Amino acid sequence: xxxxxxRERWRLDxxxxxxxxxxxxxxxxxxxxxxxLQLWLARVLEVGEQPRLICAGRTDAGVHARGQVAHVDLAxxxxxxxxxxxxxxxxxxxxxxxxxxxxxxPEGFDARFSAIWRRYVYRLSEPEAPVHPIYRHQLxxxxxxxxxxxxxxxxxxxxxxxxxxxxCRRREGATTIRTLLxxxxxxxxxxxxxxxxxxxxxxxxxxxxxxxxxxGALVEVGSGRRDAAWLEQVTAAAVRGPGLPVxxxxxxxxxxxxxxxxxxxxxxxVEARTVRTLTA
Amino acid sequence: xxxxxxRERWRLDxxxxxxxxxxxxxxxxxxxxxxxLQLWLARVLEVGEQPRLICAGRTDAGVHARGQVAHVDLAxxxxxxxxxxxxxxxxxxxxxxxxxxxxxxPEGFDARFSAIWRRYVYRLSEPEAPVHPIYRHQLxxxxxxxxxxxxxxxxxxxxxxxxxxxxCRRREGATTIRTLLxxxxxxxxxxxxxxxxxxxxxxxxxxxxxxxxxxGALVEVGSGRRDAAWLEQVTAAAVRGPGLPVxxxxxxxxxxxxxxxxxxxxxxxVEARTVRTLTA
Numbered sequence: 383x384x385x386x387x388x389r390e391r392w393r394l395d396x397x398x399x400x401x402x403x404x405x406x407x408x409x410x411x412x413x414x415x416x417x418x419l420q421l422w423l424a425r426v427l428e429v430g431e432q433p434r435l436i437c438a439g440r441t442d443a444g445v446h447a448r449g450q451v452a453h454v455d456l457a458x459x460x461x462x463x464x465x466x467x468x469x470x471x472x473x474x475x476x477x478x479x480x481x482x483x484x485x486x487x488p489e490g491f492d493a494r495f496s497a498i499w500r501r502y503v504y505r506l507s508e509p510e511a512p513v514h515p516i517y518r519h520q521l522x523x524x525x526x527x528x529x530x531x532x533x534x535x536x537x538x539x540x541x542x543x544x545x546x547x548x549x550c551r552r553r554e555g556a557t558t559i560r561t562l563l564x565x566x567x568x569x570x571x572x573x574x575x576x577x578x579x580x581x582x583x584x585x586x587x588x589x590x591x592x593x594x595x596x597x598g599a600l601v602e603v604g605s606g607r608r609d610a611a612w613l614e615q616v617t618a619a620a621v622r623g624p625g626l627p628v629x630x631x632x633x634x635x636x637x638x639x640x641x642x643x644x645x646x647x648x649x650x651x652v653e654a655r656t657v658r659t660l661t662a
Numbered sequence: 663x664x665x666x667x668x669r670e671r672w673r674l675d676x677x678x679x680x681x682x683x684x685x686x687x688x689x690x691x692x693x694x695x696x697x698x699l700q701l702w703l704a705r706v707l708e709v710g711e712q713p714r715l716i717c718a719g720r721t722d723a724g725v726h727a728r729g730q731v732a733h734v735d736l737a738x739x740x741x742x743x744x745x746x747x748x749x750x751x752x753x754x755x756x757x758x759x760x761x762x763x764x765x766x767x768p769e770g771f772d773a774r775f776s777a778i779w780r781r782y783v784y785r786l787s788e789p790e791a792p793v794h795p796i797y798r799h800q801l802x803x804x805x806x807x808x809x810x811x812x813x814x815x816x817x818x819x820x821x822x823x824x825x826x827x828x829x830c831r832r833r834e835g836a837t838t839i840r841t842l843l844x845x846x847x848x849x850x851x852x853x854x855x856x857x858x859x860x861x862x863x864x865x866x867x868x869x870x871x872x873x874x875x876x877x878g879a880l881v882e883v884g885s886g887r888r889d890a891a892w893l894e895q896v897t898a899a900a901v902r903g904p905g906l907p908v909x910x911x912x913x914x915x916x917x918x919x920x921x922x923x924x925x926x927x928x929x930x931x932v933e934a935r936t937v938r939t940l941t942a
Contacts, residue, residue, distance in 0.1 A: 397794050397795055397796075398795055399794075399795040399796045399798070446796060448794055448854065469789075472792055477795060477798050478795045478798070479795055480792045480793070480794070480795050481792075482792060509749070512677075512752055512760045512761070512762060513760070514677050514679075514728055514760070515677055515678055515679040515757060515758045515759055515760050516677075516679045516726060516799070516800060518679070518757050518758070519796070520796060573853065574728065
């Protein structure tokens with residue numbers, strides 16, 4: 383619910399091409415997704431102060447989103463016709479960001495803290511299978527071919543609740559304990575991206591650079607440069623070591639954010655705000 | 663076969679994002695697909711003079727290609743390892759053009775004159791269905807919704823052998839008689855472009871601006887601004903009239919070029935060089 387009970391909370395579903403953005407989070411003097419959205423939302427709604435958007439996944443510079451979710455708290459009645467405002471917003475927004483939908487947020491909804499999982503896809507192209515130039519900003523080119531079976535069997539070792547400190551940039555006071563729900567690599571056999579390797583990563587939440595480090599580690603194993611024993615050793619360290627590549631941002635897309643049914647929203651937000659530990 | 667019998671002919675299969683190109687055809691001082699390919703092919707092969715590429719479909723500025731085909735005649739032995747040259751070429755080419763494959767051209771092959779059809783797809787987004795910003799350079803946004811049934815029943819009227827002068831920019835001495843093999847509009851229901859309308863146009867060959875005028879006319883009918891009688895009248899005129907929109911280049915992609923089986927290549931090239939007439 384809105385911090386100020388006199389306000390209405392709205393849910394926004396968004397997509398963007400991250401290529402020309404310095405990431406989600408507003409920064410002075412930088413072009414950011416949050417910055418553009420807040421600027422244009424204020425103009426369309428004709429309010430003097432920019433409303434503040436909170437998102438589910440604070441994407442880095444160059445990272446794309448197909449299913450980003452955000453919320454915003456507005457004065458009651460300000461957004462009388464959400465469909466019309468969505469249309470007007472899309473007409474004025476730069477063409478690398480789109481608002482799919484604006485809808486009243488259900489009771490207890492918080493785009494960040496109600497989310498139960500985030501699903502990212504990292505797309506890789508192999509040296510022997512060039513991809514259509516139209517998709518080049520969504521892909522990272524591998525230098526050597528990879529073995530998907532090797533990647534997938536190693537990926538299994540990382541699933542579940544654990545400390546992902548080895549894959550994260552440390553932040554003082556923040557936990558790096560997460561539940562990794564899915565991690566797998568598939569080769570697309572059909573369509574315009576045939577040949578592309580899609581690495582799906584789903585977790586309750588991610589710490590900074592975690593997706594790109596996880597895929598970087600899998601690529602090390604998949605290419606044969608490293609083995610499963612190395613991956614176990616890296617993971618166990620729980621502190622970021624050298625030799626673990628963080629892949630380029632352009633290959634990464636935030637595809638989807640999962641929320642519980644409406645009745646579970648408020649309890650989830652309370653749970654998510656508490657710091658995760660490995661001992662329940 | 664090569665004009666100079668002492669040379670070897672090669673077939674190149676190509677793709678490009680047309681957004682930043684002034685079209686296929688080399689022009690002094692402009693960035694073109696042909697210009698980039700000839701420049702880098704000469705450097706990779708270490709030849710002083712740029713080899714000349716002939717393509718199947720000379721695309722306009724901003725038009726994309728997934729399945730462009732070209733040929734080039736080279737000194738025997740110059741291209742000893744086509745796979746290796748393809749790899750080297752892709753590493754030096756700008757990232758908005760890719761060479762899928764270089765292979766020896768079969769006897770009698772001519773990328774332009776052996777082709778029996780060209781298939782283009784024009785992609786439209788409707789005002790009520792925003793598309794992912796990542797695809798924005800491949801789509802043209804409609805201002806009003808269209809009725810696909812209306813578009814498709816009108817499209818049927820245009821199929822077959824006829825003078826498409828009404829849809830072409832006239833060129834002195836050039837015929838505008840073509841055989842239109844396919845013209846239809848489908849709405850994608852699946853995948854990241856769900857909601858997008860794909861207009862497929864296939865003909866033995868196209869004259870200048872023909873695809874974009876044909877789709878422009880169908881959109882006029884589909885939106886209800888014009889009717890089938892208008893389309894018949896426009897077509898019958900056989901000379902370009904006012905009121906026929908030429909849609910933006912970005913929506914258009916050359917998807918595929920069809921060639922006969924190898925034994926039919928040389929006869930087809932002879933046939934295609936003769937001027938089409940409506941009376942056989």
